Amino acid sequence: MRAFIFAAGLGTRLKPFTEHHPKALVPVCGVPMLQRVILKLKNAGIKDFVINVHHFAQQIIDFLAQNDNFGVNILISHEVEHPMETGGALLYAANLFKGEEPILIHNADILTDFDVNEMLAKHEKYGADATLLVAHRESSRQIYFDRNTHVLHGWRNLKTGESIPENFTDYDDYDSCAFGGVHIINPSVLQEIRHYATTDVFPIFPFYLSAISRLKIVSFMPEKPYNWFDIGKPETLQKAEDSLRLLEHEK
Numbered sequence: 001m002r003a004f005i006f007a008a009g010l011g012t013r014l015k016p017f018t019e020h021h022p023k024a025l026v027p028v029c030g031v032p033m034l035q036r037v038i039l040k041l042k043n044a045g046i047k048d049f050v051i052n053v054h055h056f057a058q059q060i061i062d063f064l065a066q067n068d069n070f071g072v073n074i075l076i077s078h079e080v081e082h083p084m085e086t087g088g089a090l091l092y093a094a095n096l097f098k099g100e101e102p103i104l105i106h107n108a109d110i111l112t113d114f115d116v117n118e119m120l121a122k123h124e125k126y127g128a129d130a131t132l133l134v135a136h137r138e139s140s141r142q143i144y145f146d147r148n149t150h151v152l153h154g155w156r157n158l159k160t161g162e163s164i165p166e167n168f169t170d171y172d173d174y175d176s177c178a179f180g181g182v183h184i185i186n187p188s189v190l191q192e193i194r195h196y197a198t199t200d201v202f203p204i205f206p207f208y209l210s211a212i213s214r215l216k217i218v219s220f221m222p223e224k225p226y227n228w229f230d231i232g233k234p235e236t237l238q239k240a241e242d243s244l245r246l247l248e249h250e251k
Helices: 033-043 059-067 084-092 116-125 188-196 203-211 234-250
Strands: 002-005 047-055 073-078 103-107 110-111 130-135 139-143 152-157 176-186 216-219 228-230
Touching: 002 033, 002 084, 033 047, 033 059, 033 103, 033 110, 047 234, 059 073, 073 084, 084 188, 084 203, 103 116, 110 176, 116 130, 116 176, 116 216, 130 139, 139 216, 152 203, 152 216, 188 203
Parallel strands: 002 047, 002 103, 047 073, 130 216
Antiparallel strands: 103 176, 110 228, 130 176, 139 152, 139 176
């Protein structure tokens, strides 16, 4: 398995740090987030990485060089003109993924410690095209999976009532979840994304919803308790730091 880390975002919610630094280098208990994600995936056995950059790109490139890429192989996908969002970024970097190994995609602002290899095992067991880390978590945007097959069936915005597909209404018949910012795709999905794209800047999740009838997209919930934090804003960053300090104290 290979990894693609999203590290190009502007991080507007983390100002003033991101006025002078990329969001991916925000420290959590003194350790930059990008370093934490790389080492987590390296410890799971992943050796080949692609990382996209845009905002203060050179800082990330220099940071990786100064740390000898943390002992793994890293290719940089430099979005020079503008950040391309998650779908556009993946398509822009597609030529950097060689071979048929699955690709694990991880947001640089997600701090979590679940077992990555458990996720890969489920991806392979279910013969999935894509596998999404999900949780029963409060969110205004919910995704719905079959309770038996774990296959994606729909999406709903709880605030606006919008649903995808438009005729998707049997919400109570499905398992309602929130997406956790980590997913695995087969390389064949890249071609599907290429057919879907009408612009070079677009998010990945609408693509998944558009492909419900063509691709097998399944949910993954770790069997063991795990920590998960979106450190993209000051209050959640503080929660992550408080929790890490508590965990270290308990060791």
